[in-house]
Amino acid sequence: MNNSILILIEHLKDAIADISFEMLGIGRKIADSFNGSLHAVVLGKDINKFLPELGIADSIFVADDEKLEMASPETIADIIKSIIEIKGISITILGGTNTAAGVGPILSSKLKLPYLNFCKNIRVEGDNIIVTNQLFGGKILSDVKLDGMKGIISVNPGSFPSDAGKASKVVPVVEIDLSQIKIKNYFKKYIEPEAGDVDITKENVLVSVGRGIENADNLSLAEDLIGVLGGAISASRPVIDQGWLPLSRQVGKSGMTVKPKLYFALGISGAPEHVEGMKDSDCIVAINKDPAAPIFNVAHYGVCGDLLEIVPSLTEKLKAKKG
Ligand SMILES: Cc1cc2nc3c(=O)[nH]c(=O)nc-3n(C[C@H](O)[C@H](O)[C@H](O)COP(=O)(O)OP(=O)(O)OC[C@H]3O[C@@H](n4cnc5c(N)ncnc54)[C@H](O)[C@@H]3O)c2cc1C
Incomplete structure (x- = not known):
């Protein structure tokens, strides 16, 4: 062969x-x-x-x-x-x-x-x-x-x-002949992740925050945007590791795979382990201050700038538009 x-x-x-x-x-x-x-x-x-x-x-x-x-x-x-x-x-x-x-x-x-x-x-x-x-x-x-x-x-x-x-x-x-294969160890059971307060795989809109959100207090910026758009907050792994959000909100390889209609990536670099969990979203909007951030390779719309300034202003504009 x-x-x-x-x-x-x-x-x-x-x-x-x-x-x-x-x-x-x-x-x-x-x-x-x-x-x-x-x-x-x-x-x-x-x-x-x-x-x-x-x-x-x-x-x-x-x-x-x-x-x-x-x-x-x-x-x-x-x-x-x-x-x-x-x-x-x-x-x-x-x-x-x-x-x-x-x-x-x-x-x-x-x-x-x-x-x-x-x-x-x-x-x-x-x-x-x-x-x-x-x-x-x-x-x-x-x-x-x-x-x-x-x-x-x-x-x-x-x-x-x-x-x-x-x-x-x-x-x-x-x-395959298994007679020569010695099975020394095996996994005992498959543990399903605990169902969280919200099932992020079922949401149409996800506002996802990454390390660029800087601290837990700034999560309110994402919550305000959700207040106008609907949907739920999700995150990259560092935000979960800090304990700012529960594990049920993690998107990526060791979290959930999501495919919402709209996915905001706020201050998320776009590491392969994160992208794996969100790349099939219908519309991806990324805000990142680094023009070379890999998230821009999968985003349909990219905004290069400081999310701490852009997100509040976007929320206000959407609020005004909604009347
Ligand atoms: C086995 C394994 C499994 C993993 N599983 C996952 C997983 O399931 N999910 C996951 O997300 N990660 C996972 N990771 C971690 C992954 O490799 C990355 O480390 C992680 O995704 C990075 O998260 P981040 O983008 O939030 O942080 P960073 O990579 O630190 O990026 C932060 C970004 O924010 C931007 N930024 C900073 N400040 C601002 C600002 N004010 N305005 C705008 N942008 C700003 C920066 O330019 C940067 O691009 C896994 C890793 C391994 C090894």
Whole structure:
């Protein structure tokens, strides 16, 4: 299997996660440009129902076993390692998610393969694969040439269109032999976040505040804006970590994924972990005093300036307009 690409399929609560289709889409594109092949691996319990959705792959490796229902990164890495070794996989693509976060480094150290994290683009140039990585919260982009076309790539969710990875077709399925895999540890239960006072995933308008709000007293600026627009207040992680708002209001990788009609990002830099949770909002308005803030890359409307001056004036103007 030269020039073959393997994708780790993620699924949660009976559904394939979007990141899986993103990876399948870009994986297919790269594999086709090298006349290579694309393979998916699905692990877990009762997973055969997912297989018809993975028709864009050339084959699917499957291990359907209750011991894998909440497998640890070590176990997942051991299974993927065995596939890479037996089938001669050249490139493995993982999601930059909580599920796969531990898998890449373990695989990399066991197989002595390069591990490229925070990937937001993969392209082919001649005989080489170039991976663009987002460093320092998205402020620096680095292009890395994958030496010898071998390695492990971890993809930031939201980097590729998921529709490109969707195809329903029957493809060959290969059962993974688990007899050599020792399961040393596993997760015991999935803990749902506590339901907060407000479910921010259901709001049409979110006014989200970041570290740029400076202190808890200034949250009133966002509340005043909500008083005119409706909606709810949400935040980036530093605001939650300070204890200024409850965890139920956090947007991002370790918080909620939201898709409101209108999302205000006030003093939020736009780190990948935050953007992951709000990038699909219908309309994003960012106010930030740094013209180079990455949030402006996803915003539909951007205002470069001091939120402490702009927000009160915006609220007053909207109030006046509403009469
Ligand atoms: C595993 C992991 C999970 C994570 N999960 C999440 C998550 O779920 N959600 C999340 O948000 N983060 C998460 N993070 C943290 C993330 O990497 C960033 O650190 C965080 O999003 C930054 O928050 P921020 O934009 O509010 O702060 P900063 O990055 O400090 O940005 C503050 C911004 O405010 C601007 N600013 C300052 N003053 C003003 C002003 N007066 N007017 C206008 N603009 C101003 C600045 O220019 C700057 O761009 C996670 C990190 C890791 C490693």
